[in-house]
Amino acid sequence: MRSLHQTLFKYGFVPSYFMKIANHALWPSYLIASCVLAYGLYIGLFTVPADTTQGDVFRIIYIHVPLAALSLSLYIATAIGCTLDQMLHLKMASLYAFACACLGFVITMLTIITGMIWAKPTWGTWWVWDARLTSELVLAMLYCGFLIARLNIKPTRLAREVSTYIAWIGTMNIPIVHYSVQWWFTLHQGPSVLQFAKPKMPWIMLYPLIISGLGFSLLCFVIIMHSVKVLLSTKVAE
Amino acid sequence: MFIFSAYAIVLLVLITYIGLLTYIDTYSQSDLDGTQ
Numbered sequence: 001m002r003s004l005h006q007t008l009f010k011y012g013f014v015p016s017y018f019m020k021i022a023n024h025a026l027w028p029s030y031l032i033a034s035c036v037l038a039y040g041l042y043i044g045l046f047t048v049p050a051d052t053t054q055g056d057v058f059r060i061i062y063i064h065v066p067l068a069a070l071s072l073s074l075y076i077a078t079a080i081g082c083t084l085d086q087m088l089h090l091k092m093a094s095l096y097a098f099a100c101a102c103l104g105f106v107i108t109m110l111t112i113i114t115g116m117i118w119a120k121p122t123w124g125t126w127w128v129w130d131a132r133l134t135s136e137l138v139l140a141m142l143y144c145g146f147l148i149a150r151l152n153i154k155p156t157r158l159a160r161e162v163s164t165y166i167a168w169i170g171t172m173n174i175p176i177v178h179y180s181v182q183w184w185f186t187l188h189q190g191p192s193v194l195q196f197a198k199p200k201m202p203w204i205m206l207y208p209l210i211i212s213g214l215g216f217s218l219l220c221f222v223i224i225m226h227s228v229k230v231l232l233s234t235k236v237a238e
Numbered sequence: 239m240f241i242f243s244a245y246a247i248v249l250l251v252l253i254t255y256i257g258l259l260t261y262i263d264t265y266s267q268s269d270l271d272g273t274q
Contacts, residue, residue, distance in 0.1 A: 041245065060244045067248070106255060110248050117244040219252065226259045233266040
């Protein structure tokens with residue numbers, strides 16, 4: 001067990017070993033992630049029956065929900081990366097945090113955009129200042145603040161410290177986003193998948209969501225690996 | 239229409255993101271090798 005931890009640490013946090021594995025595994029991993037995602041999206045789009053009340057528009061769930069879950073997960077990953085960087089002085093953790101924040105910002109914006117596209121035919125409006133939508137927008141701003149601090153403050157050490165504080169403070173927003181639909185009366189529907197009780201969705205509609213969620217998660221993992229590889233290469237190039 | 243626009247936006251953005259990473263990666267690698 002100990003050797004497994006050591007191996008994971010070596011390949012995850014030692015740049016030379018990381019580059020070795022990233023050079024070999026990057027494109028096969030992209031291929032596997034794309035196949036899983038394509039399968040999940042295909043069955044979500046074409047084989048699942050239409051919803052009785054929403055019709056075909058409900059199929060946006062197969063991209064909106066995985067992206068929303070990832071927008072929160074990537075922020076937590078950013079905060080963990082920053083913590084490891086500050087506590088254990090792992091430079092690679094700082095690169096992971098930066099890669100997670102860049103991708104997290106894009107994913108959060110995509111969550112908001114797909115939510116708006118879903119809201120128009122179902123709610124009759126693109127946007128409402130509802131607790132869930134507003135807290136998700138605050139999450140996008142927190143990502144933005146993190147990246148601005150990280151890219152603009154000089155010296156780099158100070159930038160890493162300031163962005164870590166933003167990441168730590170911003171984690172308070174994560175439970176607010178998740179529980180906003182329970183704590184306040186919102187137009188956004190309550191949890192039907194990510195809850196401790198049995199999911200409210202029927203299995204035939206749920207399993208494509210699990211597959212597309214797995215596909216998006218794998219793709220994000222590979223994109224982060226690719227981003228860290230690029231950051232290491234450009235750092236070496238400097 | 240709404241469904242396909244949502245799917246298209248997400249996939250296009252992700253493909254562009256990966257494309258940009260690949261471009262920077264290739265550029266930095268060739269820079270390191272001294273081929274440019």
